[in-house]
Amino acid sequence: DAGVIQSPRHEVTEMGQEVTLRCKPISGHDYLFWYRQTMMRGLELLIYFNNNVPIDDSGMPEDRFSAKMPNASFSTLKIQPSEPRDSAVYFCASRTGVNQPQHFGDGTRLSIL
Amino acid sequence: ILNVEQSPQSLHVQEGDSTNFTCSFPSSNFYALHWYRWETAKSPEALFVMTLNGDEKKKGRISATLNTKEGYSYLYIKGSQPEDSATYLCALNNAGNMLTFGGGTRLMVKP
Secondary structure, three states, X not given: OOOOEEEOOEEEEOOOOOEEEEEEOOOOOOEEEEEEEEOXXXXXXXXXXXXXXXXXXXXXXXXXXXXXXXXOOEEEEEEOOOOHHHOEEEEEEEEXXXXXXXXXXXXXXXXXX | OXXXXXXXXXXXXXXXXXXXXXXXXXXXXXXXXXXXXXXXXXXXXEEEEEOOOOOEEXXXXXXXXXXXXXXXXXXXXXXOOHHHOEEXXXXXXXXXXXXXXXXXXXXXXEO
């Protein structure tokens, strides 16, 4: 079975540009999570969805960040406009039931110049 | 903000040594405690999900215990191998859906 698939793996862009990160969760998983990993703050939850509906976006840093899940097999995390402090590795994860482990994608390493 | 603390932050051991590290967490509203193994340049990989006080789980040379009343979990590695080198993360689920991750213990096993 394919795991969680993220794209792109790496993104380098100039500040002010729009960045879109993509995630395909494991089929049948009804929870999807977006995380950001930085040296300073470790792995922090940005937003999660249940059955394609955003449930908690309290971790989204500011209005420049937005996430959507138009269907059960696709989610995007968008940053517009991007800033150098957004540079980090962004992970997507999915799972089934409440006490099931989360399965992580390989992450997108984002560098904003 | 939940305080999920892991200690030590990093650990160097020799191949063949057994080792253990700690995850401590607030014990109120406990749902589950997760352990993940995170190798450099890869993604976190689930090891265990523990839900009951007194739970003990084992996968090969790695095992974990859980004490929800006092708010801690131990991860043990028996006979460490170089391929065990990774960051070990614990994460608390205390609200049903979201995980709060600790800062991780970075283990380096020298051959």
